[in-house]
Amino acid sequence: MTKVRINETHASTYSVAIEVGAHSLIGDEPADKGGLDLGPSPYDLLTSALGECTAMTVRWYARSQGWPVDQIEVRVTHEKRGRQDVFTKSVHITGDLLSDDQRVKLIEVASKCPVQRTLLASDTAIETVPDIDVPAQNRA
Known part of the structure; x- marks a missing residue:
């Protein structure tokens, strides 16, 4: 938690x-x-969380496979298009000894990071509850 x-x-x-x-x-x-x-801002932090998770997920997978990744750079943008939030991720993986198939797999893995899955989950729930330790007159 x-x-x-x-x-x-x-x-x-x-x-x-x-x-x-x-x-x-x-x-x-x-x-x-x-x-x-x-x-x-809150959206800066959310966008950063998506990028951070992506880089960490790619690194984790590369290490688990023993693949020679030197550096991972993720750039993420967030914008509103009407009522839709659109995140665009650009993933750059450096490693001279990586094969084309390994690079393709790492990009595939980049789209499966846990934060991305949470953002895309239709069953995500957010509950808002009052803090019972705060006196009622002090609640906003």
């Missing part, structure tokens, strides 16, 4: 402190959306 804690920082209208495990970072909206661009 992943647990994340988010608290407003009040450094800008939308800035938040993000705690995930032993890591801390700041999130915010860009200036044109009312923030001060103090950190990545």
Whole structure:
């Protein structure tokens, strides 16, 4: 289970402190959306998660097969097209000793990372519940 804690920082209208495990970072909206661009936006983080997961999945598969991959670079864009969210991933794999078949397989594996599967899952559920430890007058 992943647990994340988010608290407003009040450094800008939308800035938040993000705690995930032993890591801390700041999130915010860009200036044109009312923030001060103090950190990545929610969609920046979601897009980053997709790219991070893709690179890690390709690396894991290459290692499990003993394939000679030197470097993996993933570039991801996110845009709204009408009501649809569209993510485009570009995966560059460096390894002079990789065969064409190995490269094809690694690109196939790149499309199967767990974050991508979650984004595409039709049975993903998100439940929003009140924190019972917070007095009712302090709830937003």
